[in-house]
Amino acid sequence: MAVxxxxxxxxxxxxxxxxxxxxxxxxxxxxxxxxxxxxxxxxVINEPYFNLLDGxxxxxxxxxxxxxxxxxxxxxxxxxxxxxxxxEAGFTDVYSLEGGMKAWSEHLEPTKIAxxxxxxxxxxxxRLGKGCLSYFIESDGEAAIVDANRMIDVYEKFAEEKGxxxxxxxxxxxxxxxxxxxxxxxxxxxxxYHLPExxxxxxxxxxxxxxxxxxxxxxNTTVKVQPxxxxxxxxxxxxxxxxxxxxxxxDILFVESIGRPDLAxxxxxxxxxxxxTLYSRYKELSDDLIVLPAHFSFSSELGEGxxxxxxxxxxYEKNKGLQVEDEEKFxxxxxxxxxxQPNAYEEIRKTNMGKVTPDDEEQRExxxxxxxxxxxx
Amino acid sequence: xxxTKVLDAKGLACxxxxxxxxxxxxxxxxxxxxxxxxxxxxxxxxIAAWVKSGGHELLQDTExxxxxxxxxxxx
Numbered sequence: 001m002a003v004x005x006x007x008x009x010x011x012x013x014x015x016x017x018x019x020x021x022x023x024x025x026x027x028x029x030x031x032x033x034x035x036x037x038x039x040x041x042x043x044v045i046n047e048p049y050f051n052l053l054d055g056x057x058x059x060x061x062x063x064x065x066x067x068x069x070x071x072x073x074x075x076x077x078x079x080x081x082x083x084x085x086x087x088e089a090g091f092t093d094v095y096s097l098e099g100g101m102k103a104w105s106e107h108l109e110p111t112k113i114a115x116x117x118x119x120x121x122x123x124x125x126x127r128l129g130k131g132c133l134s135y136f137i138e139s140d141g142e143a144a145i146v147d148a149n150r151m152i153d154v155y156e157k158f159a160e161e162k163g164x165x166x167x168x169x170x171x172x173x174x175x176x177x178x179x180x181x182x183x184x185x186x187x188x189x190x191x192x193y194h195l196p197e198x199x200x201x202x203x204x205x206x207x208x209x210x211x212x213x214x215x216x217x218x219x220n221t222t223v224k225v226q227p228x229x230x231x232x233x234x235x236x237x238x239x240x241x242x243x244x245x246x247x248x249x250x251d252i253l254f255v256e257s258i259g260r261p262d263l264a265x266x267x268x269x270x271x272x273x274x275x276x277t278l279y280s281r282y283k284e285l286s287d288d289l290i291v292l293p294a295h296f297s298f299s300s301e302l303g304e305g306x307x308x309x310x311x312x313x314x315x316y317e318k319n320k321g322l323q324v325e326d327e328e329k330f331x332x333x334x335x336x337x338x339x340x341q342p343n344a345y346e347e348i349r350k351t352n353m354g355k356v357t358p359d360d361e362e363q364r365e366x367x368x369x370x371x372x373x374x375x376x377x
Numbered sequence: 378x379x380x381t382k383v384l385d386a387k388g389l390a391c392x393x394x395x396x397x398x399x400x401x402x403x404x405x406x407x408x409x410x411x412x413x414x415x416x417x418x419x420x421x422x423x424i425a426a427w428v429k430s431g432g433h434e435l436l437q438d439t440e441x442x443x444x445x446x447x448x449x450x451x452x
Contacts, residue, residue: 028426078392
């Protein structure tokens, strides 16, 4: 019997619908520990493929012959080999993940957040494999996309399906964990790319400055996007309030954590801005705003249908990053608990500034691994 | 660096560089050095991890013009 294949889309479905899923990850243990498929009811076993070349005895006793097993590796080659070995050993429901973790890193799962005033809609695109969240606002034949990923064809296809034209692409800040698709999307669609000016001091291209007071309209003046200057993750970080109901916080505030201030090498300078934004600027806003961040770090942040969101008022009660009133304690929490930096973050920043243009394969490699834009205890 | 045998695994995708490295090592004697050339970037961490799990020794590894080279001393 031939080994069956499974796509990243099918795995994404399993994660967001909490389907019991068993994954055998055959990458080496360092890579596995760094980053793996998580969330929903996913159970993962790690056994590097090179330990299985002489046979699968070490791991087969952990699994039932008739259970569904999805074998995963970096790019899909080794998982195919291991899946074949399981198949030959009498396992009946074995799959190999097509394209491996590399493909998983790129998968985007769209989910509808809400209907907006005047017939518009707001969608969240969840990049499950990397924890990136981007947003698609459509109204009256027009669309704006916020914090778009590199895989722009996904948004283009979505816009086509909805019959809307991409008028605006917006980055809430200069990203350090993933390569922005905002500029490319705007160029191809003839739209405008918006970026905060303070994050754009070194960019090599034309853009429209994203700043407080300059509202962006999507559709026939129905949906209003209000920029709100909220520095801290970067000096230019700007949040967006959509339709007076939704607060897109970028990398400033997440559901279970807060942004890190150090990815441009200025933790000491920016920690004060971060504190001011979180403990003062955001506090002045309505508790009823729904926070929609640009990332999630934990699978526990994925809600129903894979959505990531929370009421601002609820975050002021529960998010640990918002409970530290003492300034010195806040400072040390943010600067003492910094996780390792995202893979290739300096090169990613340069790419997003337009200073370097790696080819597609290099861009893929640069983005491998978790996003690591948050600080948490 | 001196090597007993050179394995050309350039252009091969995972898992083949390791499969071939394992086979070549089996044909060598204890203390011999196998030199492996590969272009699959994943080989870098995988060969290091495999060498460790097999008790062999990675004497040196280099990367030049996209070609990864490894010198592995058989246990």
